[in-house]
Amino acid sequence: MFETTYPQLIGLCTGTLLLTSALMVWRHSMLASIRLLAVQGLALAALVAVIGVQKGELEVILVAVLVLLVKGLGLPWVLAHESKATTRTDEAPRLNPTASLLTVALLTILAYVVSSRVLARDTSVSAHAAPIGLAMVLIGFLLLVTRRQARSQLIGFLVLDNGIATVAFLTSGGVPLVLELGISLDVLLVVMILYVFAGRMHNKFGNTDIDQLRKLHD
Amino acid sequence: MAPSLSFALWTPLALPVLFALLSLTVPSPRLRRLGPIASSLAVLASGVILVVAALHDQVPTLGGVLRADALSAYLLTVVGAIGLVSTWGGLGGGGHSQTPARWAGSYDGLISVFLAAMSLAVVADNIGLMWASIEATTITTAFLVGAHRTGKSLEASWKYVILGSVGVAIALLGILLIYAASRATGEATLSWLVLSQPGLPLDPALVRAGGALAVLGFATKAGLAPMHSWLPDAHSQAPAPVSGLMSGVLLAVALYAILRVQTITDAVIGPDFLRAMLSVAGLLSLFVAAALLIRQRDFKRMLAYSSIEHMGLMAIGAAVGAAALPAVLLYMLGHGLVKATLFVVSGRILEVEGTPTIANVRALLVRRPGLAIPWLVAMAALVGFPPFSIFFSEVGIILAGWSAGMGVVVGIALVLLLVIFASLTRLTVALTIGSPHDALDHTPPILPKQVTPRATAPGDESDADREATVLSRREAEAGIDGAGVVNGVAHVADGGSGPEPFPMTSNIRVAAPFPDTVAVTVVDVVVAPDRSTHGPLLPLVLALATCAVVPFIANPVGVLLVRAAAVLGGAH
Amino acid sequence: MRVGTGAAAHAVELTWAGIGAPILMAVLQLALFVFLAPLLIGVIRQVRARLEGRAGAGIWQPWRDVRKLLAKEPVHAADSSWMLSVGPIVLLVSSLLLCVLLPLVGTLALPLIPSDLFVIVSVMLIGVVALALVGLDGGTAFGGMGSSRHMTVAALVEPTLLLSIYALSIPAGSSTLSLIVQTRLQTPAVIISPVSLLAMVALAIAIMAETSRLPIDNPSTHLELTMLHEAMVLESSGRDLAWLELGSWLKLAALLGLLGNLIVPWGVLTDFTVPGLLLGAVAVAAKVLALGTALSVGEVFLAKARLFSVPELLAGSFALALLAVTASYLVA
């Protein structure tokens, strides 16, 4: 029963991941982005859980719980908390929505092309979905490049990270728990630091517009 | 034997963490500031012990996670040595002056943690662990870069964290792909030892993609173009010892990661792909460094771009492969030591001059020989003059490059190196050489009140040996032929007294020892040159001496380099 | 064609033919030319005077001038150095050496110092330099001007001079003048070959420039704008002037003698005999005087070229010489 639904579940999860990523590019509202991020975290956790059930490994299930806690609930909550207090306004990204979405499409195609070459030998269901992860990485990067607000960049970074995690789970069924913990911790710390810096930025400049960070140049 | 030395695998991790905790708790700032030095010493000592082990054909391991082959041992020593130079040399000030007091403890603690993370990165056998510890360095150094807590340092740290984390994230993606490929060995692993064995049935496509992404990611931390963008900002804003550590250690460790990844991919897909990639990255780095050094204005950014240049050349060495690896490894040590020295000195110059702009400093050799001389010696080493080891590394890489059939790459590299050399020379000369009068506006100089003509005590040998640094030829003739001694000379500018101004050239002695600030406030006057080194000189001397002596030690340094290179497949 | 001598030939042969005869010939050459040089100038001036319808001072006037100058005290400027008195002597010695070394009376070579043209040119240049320094040492504007112009011309002449020598040396396979003259004597066809003619014209122009004759310099002018040689000797007097004049005249005579022997090599002593020696002396004297007359006649019809058109003339002669050399390789 599970064997038949497994591909569909994987497809559902990865589809949600890609959809949320694309929507994040589309929507400029900070709050919407954070909600999408939360959804993405949940989808990722679901994906991990599906893989864990399929493999029957407890360790992977535990990782799924970890992902749920950190990416589905923790980080969005922190971001939303701060976000409410400071910025509710929309930001004007460096690329207009149409162009962004077109770029997303192109990046997704690229991800598929690359994956088809790289994962040519791997015929498993999960490997077929791996391009989604790569696409998320690229979309996350696109967010980083185009967003002007410190927190938007943070979100872009998290999307990128989610993408990497997606690739990891889809290609190799996840990394050992210890390592996953370490990686999660690192990501968490990075987010924390960026968070702290964003706070300092707000204190110093009154807002968190990245564009004003142009003092250091040649 | 082996277990007896494996303690040296955890000491470089545990002791710095311990010292970090002490730094946070000890109230005395003096003691606290010894923490990073102690950490460096711990790392250095562990490194030396592991080197001894490596030279006796031992490979200490610990729990299957930590492992120190010759390469790891060597790099641990490099980390320790450069850490020592940076932290000890940084004692003179620099980092602390602008750091709020309540952060001072965490500043020292973070340096220790940073050292521990670096040590972990080089002794970790697991690529994932290596990745995590390199990422950890981003976290620790982020605060160190922002230690000054100014707008600019905040900007630098933001850029550093964003660009660094994104880069390292890409590396993670690559590592995960390699991990996926490793499933073909039966059990998925990230053990470097396992993966670097030749003849593994790994999926070439996966390994290629993984290797490429991992190298690209680590290239960010290694400061290779086009991922280098964070580097000039971070290096120029960080306190001097931190800049030295980042430039000397962090970049080298990132390159170390690249070398490790390269070994894995080379065994599966051959060297061509990464060779092309590293060559392009190396040349691009040289190009970026050359382009931005031509009209550089800031001496700390100048050093940062020079780091990019040297990393570029090391990347080319890595691209060359086995034959160039000993040279690359020696390069890491030489560049690290010299760059740490330079950053330490640059911190002192920044502190006493109050500006990082070259145009606002100038004539340092006349005004502050105590700072200018170490700077000049280190610059000579940096641009590749013998007997310093960078010369040998560069020559080694370039000769090996030709031999490896990379003549075009090496040729382009030489052209770019020439531009870089000329730019660095021009900037250094602008910073140090010349008379202070050239730097000033044409305000007519006045005699300082402190100057008392004809007051030389004939027996005062120590003062008598001062050299007349601001004498023109004719002035020198008049001044020295008379009494053989010139202590300080008041210079009267041209103008007013006809076509051939006759300078004031009697034996003039500066009566009181000048406080440092005089040279800045009484700008119009050549005062007694400031011979203070503004901080400990010994670490700088040690660093440069090491750099000059090491290339001539065939045993054990030569043996160690060959063995370390052999770990990466560079066996002859 | 190539007259080989080999290493053994350079060894000093302590024989009459090896040492005695050449030395005797050299002494004779020296004496002959010291006597002949002022006479040559006298002839040149006299011929010119007659052609211009003047009576002239007679052909012995230069001799009388020298005698007069030698009996006068030299006057030196206070700031001048020893160069004013040494320079003229150096010029004279260099000219005398020319008379010794050149194959004028005969082609007997002195041991160890064959009449190598490059050596001869260098010896001559020493005289040029000495004269130029004398011009400078006076400390006047005229001396410096003459010296400057003189050296400029000398510098520009040198390529022509050496290349024409090169061209002449090719048939003989050596730059030794005595061998060149001998070659021309043995195979007269060489003399009228186009290569030789080109080279001779170039050499003649070079010699005119070196000896400060028209059209490069006007030997009888004292107009400041036209002076080269005369400007340099303006500050010299007495003995110094005598040496300078004699040295310049000797140079002219010796070079005309060389030119004569190259154009008409007959009469030159090749194997030592006393009659041959006398014949050689008479022949070379005749050649020199004839050339001098021709020179004088030519100069009547020539105007001095502007200083800055001199380089064009010299460039032309240089082109001729270069043509001569390359032609002798590529045509022959």
Place this chain on the structure above:
Amino acid sequence: MNAVQSGLVVQALLALAAVATGLLSPVSWRSRATGALCALLGVAGIVTGAAALGGANGALTIPLALPIDPLVLSPDRLGGLFMIVVSAVGALVSLFGIGSARGAEASRTSWAAMAVFLGGMQLVPAATDVVSFLLLWEIMTLGSTVLLLADHASRSTVYSAAIWYSAMSQLSFFFVLAGFGVLVAATGGTGFQTLATVPADSWPANLAFVLLLLGFGGKAELVPLHVWVPRVLPEAPSHVAAAMSGAMVKIGVYGALLVCVRLLPSGPPWWGVLILVLGGVSAVYGILQASVASDLKVLLAYSTTENMGLVFLGLGASVLLRSYNATAAADAALVAALLLMVSHAAFKTTLFLGAGAVAHATGELNLDRLGGLGKRMPWTAGTFGLASLGAASLPITSGFVAEWMLLQALIHGARLDGEVVSVAASIAMPLAVAVLALTAGLALLTFVKAYGIAFLARPRSRKASIAREVPWVMRVPLVLGALAVVGLGLMPGPLAAAIAAAVGPVIVPDVHTVGLAGVSLSGIDAVLDPGTLVILAGLVLVPILVIVALGARRHPTRVDPLPWAGGGSRLRPRMQYTATSYAEPLVRVFDDVLRPSRDVEVTHVGESRYLVEKVHVEQTVSDVIETRLYRPVLNAAQRFGLAARRAQDGSIHRYLGYSFAALLVVLIAVSL
């Protein structure tokens, strides 16, 4: 330990001792102690070089940490010859420095750098492998750069000189490095013996040849790599300039010989043509610039370019002729080139030291302000005069012998046994002779000007009028240098024989000593014995002297303040010809090459259009190659540098964009 080995060790130790003395001794005896040690270092170099030239073998091995062959110092005969030349110059220069170095020139740094410079320089010819060669080469460069900076605090011109010097040195270094790299890649070893196994006329050999020629040519001040020379040598302290010009450029020549004689001995004809062209252009351009220069040191600096051009001309002729098997002429050209190299070391060192003495005595090097020094500084004037003769290639000096031999080689080169060896040679040789002749002629003018304006006539400035002769410690090297110029000129035979031995064993020039130490080239039927010529001149001189002596008794020379005054009165020293006016006709003749900039300003009297009150003429001759070749490149680089800043404009989005682009490129590359 044999003579050579112990000699090398002694040199290394003496160099270190001199560095230590320079750094540690107090100013009161620093110059004396360090200078003496440096001079000893030179003597040690001469002895070692002599032993090596005599055929003694000995090696000094220094281990390296990198897994390449250890450094081996072991001079062969050729290296020995160069070691002698370079060390001898070093010794003279050090002695002179004891007296001349003052103020910043006698600082710790300067003396230590002097020892480093000399030590590195005289050991370069001992290198037997690429790495040690490059190592010592760079040490030499480093030492000279530091020395150049000695006066940085008092003259702002040092600034640009230092930059030019180090950049051009590095350019040379990179050329050499690249050239050696090609050979190392082709042969698989770093020892010179291994490099020599590269197949002739293969592409690595050709490429390496061009690169090495450019590298060594740069050090030897060849056009167009000479641009540092006119900036650097005038700025360096005189004794340092003497060492650079007298010795350091010889290392460039040594490198070229290493290539043409040792590493790649059988090159194709075009190599020879390339060297010839490079040398010929340098010779003419160098002497043209020298002839119009007014600064004594600039004049000497450009003259070095000329002399080295002639050396390369000889070398090129040698390579070209050898490729056509015209061995005798090729050998003669090679020996001539080396003879010129040695004699240049002698006369140029003396000239630079002489210029140093002038600067020491007057503080002035502008010829337009000198004059009348012959009376005031007879020793300097005499030695400078003799050396000038050498530079002008006039008889009884070594320069003359060298140029004579080169001419002989050239005129005999195009033919072999009555047959024209090749069209190329028959065109190249006449042109080479023409170049040589023009160069020699202009050199004559240049040195007449240099000597005549500086030492003769009346002083043109007050400083020149109060000059005093320099102390004996500076006179000794001057006299020794002048003696070398004349001695080598009078006795070229033994020197030529030594040179013939040095270029062996493959090339064996047929050179013999004849007469009074004269030289004969048996292969091309040429003989020259300057000694006999001098005797002859002496014989001719005797009657003249008799007449002079007799005349002087009856009519002694009268001295008058202004005897003739050119027909005028109130003749002031400023009305004399200056160096600038002396060269003016030449500037006009070579207007197209020199491209002087003239600025004429006429001030009229009152409203008059015809009466002139004042005419101000300013003429400057700049280095055309610098302004036309380097300036545009440098300006473009500066503009590029300015534009490149925009790439690093501080925008994190741009930076992220770089990374993103790199990621995309890598992804695409991976999937290809």
